[in-house]
Amino acid sequence: MELLKELKFDKDNLIPAITQDVSSGEVLMMAWMNKDSLKITIETGYATYFSRSRNELWKKGETSGNLQKIISMKYDCDGDSILLIVEQTGPACHTGENSCFFNTIVGEKEIAAKVLDDVYKVIINRRDNPKEGSYTNYLLDKGIKKTCKKVGEEASEVIIGAISGDINNIKYETADLLYHLSVLLVQNNLSWTDVFVELEKRR
Numbered sequence: 001m002e003l004l005k006e007l008k009f010d011k012d013n014l015i016p017a018i019t020q021d022v023s024s025g026e027v028l029m030m031a032w033m034n035k036d037s038l039k040i041t042i043e044t045g046y047a048t049y050f051s052r053s054r055n056e057l058w059k060k061g062e063t064s065g066n067l068q069k070i071i072s073m074k075y076d077c078d079g080d081s082i083l084l085i086v087e088q089t090g091p092a093c094h095t096g097e098n099s100c101f102f103n104t105i106v107g108e109k110e111i112a113a114k115v116l117d118d119v120y121k122v123i124i125n126r127r128d129n130p131k132e133g134s135y136t137n138y139l140l141d142k143g144i145k146k147t148c149k150k151v152g153e154e155a156s157e158v159i160i161g162a163i164s165g166d167i168n169n170i171k172y173e174t175a176d177l178l179y180h181l182s183v184l185l186v187q188n189n190l191s192w193t194d195v196f197v198e199l200e201k202r203r
Contacts, residue, residue, distance in 0.1 A: 003042075004035055008080040014050060017082040019092065021099075022071045028092035029100040031060075033082060045070050047084055066090035116192045119179060123186045136183065144187050150180045 009015050013035065019028045031049040033041070037057050040048040047060045047068035061067035068086040075082050093100040126136040139147050154177035161169035185191060 004038070006079050007038075007075060007082070008078065009035070010080075012052075014052070015080065015082060017047075017049065017084055019047065019068060019084045019086055019088075021088050021092075022085050023087070026099050027101055028068075028086070028088060028098070038082070041070060041084075042073070047086060060092075061089060064090065064094075066092065068092070113192070113196065116178065116182065119182050120186065120192055123182055127186060139180075139183050140187065144184070147180060147184045147187060151177065151184055154180055 007015055014032045015034075015038075016030055017033045018030050020026065021028055032052060033048075034050045034057075037048045037050045040057065040059075044059075047070060049058055049060060050056070051058050059067075067089045068084070069089070070084060071087055072085040073082060074085075091098050093102070095102075123136055123140075126134050127140055130137045139150070154173055157173035158170060158177055161167075161173050182192070185195070
């Protein structure tokens, strides 16, 4: 097979194969292929890998039914890894998750926490360095009762949006709610970190 001449297999005659969903573009998994599994994948049109732990070939989904139909296959510029674009049936991960890459190191969770932290810092800055015309300073000046009233109002708006199924309204009003909660935290000398620590205890 001409393709094999272009690929660089490691000392164990294996090459990493990354699998991507053709519809969503989501990276589903990474497994290993040897020359035989690569040939079978090309010939059958379904992903077949090599298990290092069992020292045997395995067709993805042969037992679970979560097959991977090959749409296209590519290799990288160095020829030492393969990309499989597949039509995935069911979840790709044995845990039941759609993708094997569901454990976040840096990403969505950290971004969400950073945004809240940034908003909190702006409120602290407004408290320490009042700005004329600032809504935040208006709330801080009016005191906790005013902020509590706004928290209640925004919470009600979120509920109304949820009941009506208005997704955009839910997002907008939830943002308002989180902002007013941030003000309330500042007024009580608490931070979002305090809240996250408390949530962590409940996991």
